Amino acid sequence: MDIPTAEIVCLGNELLIGVTTNTNATYLGDHLTKVGYEVRRVTCIRDDLVLASEFFQEVFERKPDLILVTGGLGPTYDDIQLEVLSKASGLDLIENKIALGQIQEFYRKKNAELTKDRRKMAFMPATSEVLKNYVGGAPGCYVIHLGIEIYCLPGVPTELKDIFSRHILPRLKDKNNGILYEKKFQIFQSIESQLAPFILSIKNKYSELYVKSHPAYKDKQGIIIHISGLGEKAELDVSNAIDELQELIRENIPDIKIESLVD
Amino acid sequence: MDIPTAEIVCLGNELLIGVTTNTNATYLGDHLTKVGYEVRRVTCIRDDLVLASEFFQEVFERKPDLILVTGGLGPTYDDIQLEVLSKASGLDLIENKIALGQIQEFYRKKNAELTKDRRKMAFMPATSEVLKNYVGGAPGCYVIHLGIEIYCLPGVPTELKDIFSRHILPRLKDKNNGILYEKKFQIFQSIESQLAPFILSIKNKYSELYVKSHPAYKDKQGIIIHISGLGEKAELDVSNAIDELQELIRENIPDIKIESLVD
Numbered sequence A, B: 001m002d003i004p005t006a007e008i009v010c011l012g013n014e015l016l017i018g019v020t021t022n023t024n025a026t027y028l029g030d031h032l033t034k035v036g037y038e039v040r041r042v043t044c045i046r047d048d049l050v051l052a053s054e055f056f057q058e059v060f061e062r063k064p065d066l067i068l069v070t071g072g073l074g075p076t077y078d079d080i081q082l083e084v085l086s087k088a089s090g091l092d093l094i095e096n097k098i099a100l101g102q103i104q105e106f107y108r109k110k111n112a113e114l115t116k117d118r119r120k121m122a123f124m125p126a127t128s129e130v131l132k133n134y135v136g137g138a139p140g141c142y143v144i145h146l147g148i149e150i151y152c153l154p155g156v157p158t159e160l161k162d163i164f165s166r167h168i169l170p171r172l173k174d175k176n177n178g179i180l181y182e183k184k185f186q187i188f189q190s191i192e193s194q195l196a197p198f199i200l201s202i203k204n205k206y207s208e209l210y211v212k213s214h215p216a217y218k219d220k221q222g223i224i225i226h227i228s229g230l231g232e233k234a235e236l237d238v239s240n241a242i243d244e245l246q247e248l249i250r251e252n253i254p255d256i257k258i259e260s261l262v263d
Helices: A023-034 A049-062 A081-088 A097-109 A117-120 A156-174 A194-204 A232-252 B023-033 B051-061 B081-091 B096-110 B114-122 B159-174 B192-203 B233-253
Strands: A005-013 A038-045 A066-070 A091-096 A124-126 A127-132 A140-145 A148-153 A180-188 A210-215 A223-230 A257-261 B005-011 B038-043 B066-070 B094-095 B124-125 B129-131 B138-145 B149-155 B180-188 B210-215 B223-230 B256-260
Touching: A005 A023, A023 A038, A023 A066, A038 A049, A049 A081, A066 A156, A081 A091, A081 A127, A081 A140, A081 B096, A091 A097, A097 A127, A117 B192, A124 A140, A124 B023, A127 A156, A127 A180, A140 A210, A140 A223, A148 A156, A194 A210, A194 A223, A194 A232, A210 B129, A223 A232, A232 B149, A257 B159, B005 B051, B023 B066, B023 B094, B023 B159, B038 B051, B038 B124, B051 B081, B066 B159, B081 B094, B081 B124, B081 B138, B081 B149, B081 B223, B094 B096, B096 B114, B096 B129, B114 B124, B124 B138, B129 B159, B138 B159, B138 B223, B159 B256, B192 B210, B192 B223, B192 B233, B223 B233, B233 B256
Parallel strands: A005 A038, A005 A066, A066 A148, B005 B038, B005 B066, B066 B149
Antiparallel strands: A038 B038, A091 A124, A127 A140, A140 A148, A180 A223, A180 A257, A210 A223, B094 B124, B129 B138, B138 B149, B180 B223, B180 B256, B210 B223
């Protein structure tokens, strides 16, 4: 099965200087994975027109099926996401009438005037489709360039989540890329290096599945193991792999405590 | 002043599929910025030998002064950071005697044997200097390639922070790249688009400084503005810019509430 690929690109100096933790990438990576995308890279880049547009040209050359861009749709001088995309793609930045209408409506409700900085948010790459923002002022947009689907999102998490879940997620689901099946369990009184040979043996047998172990950060007890896979066949494979791995561990480490986990 | 550049590279599928939020990048970005580096990119990439080593070759071509790599130093099959670096740089992966001694000591204290998977963690690119891990099993390392300083760190946050603060931060401070001066304040009863023209005017006057506004996520009230700069001259400039921006805002928005913030 050919798994479609995605990249997440996050614009904003605050992500690079340690002011903001990138929870948007966690949210988007989780959803993209669950609707069948392989997220190849998450990249945070600075609000710099030249560096950022060079970066987008690199992404275009890698030809992912999908790019989600976050941050930099707002009214301040360093909100340059759409200018960057325009420069990188060669698509003209033009005032979008639908976006302008939504921005006018947003500020009218706040009894605020439509300043030049606010109006800037209506300038989008030519051929963009507007994605209405029901939470904040800056609309998102959708554009196709070189066959790559590009969704442009604001960086404020509440706005991003609303636009993504309302306008984007249903479309990605409709593509039927395949469903992700995942199971996980927690092992107590053990460490990763003790489990490594058993995990590798299952990984080698089920090479299409994703098998991953990591320490249980939250309660700091033991190791969590995830097994997941895409497509119809994966449901049975994931179940079998989980059973076999647990059996292998129990055979080799007597009295080990294992607990299944659900989200 | 020529500001040295850095990139942060985070290996690990868990960062791409939404299982783990990248708090390591927040921690490292904060510290690198404060000791005078411009962090150009944070990139999360998959545990894939071919894709990841191609990615490192791209980073080498950009010639940052410093690369911090996180994740993938452990004993499991998908812990491939040093194999990736070796492939990308052409530096042979050889068993490091000092690293092996530290790994042996770590497992001896746990009354655990030195398995093949644990021993794997001692294989480092030729010419590496070992950075002892006082928290977990996998030592970090330091290597120079094409004049770029590369520090290799584990992905477990407690281990990463211990190695970084103990072995790396003091060296970066000693380089005297310049101190970062930063001040910030919070504005209540306003929105970013109202403040945008005043921020731009200050940014244009103090072009060497970094001026950034973002919504106050925590208490969800108003906007936070950061002004920062590097080097001796920046201390006075930051103070002046803060004063002038607050005055500009007070003149234009009567009765606005402004509060200084400290870390």
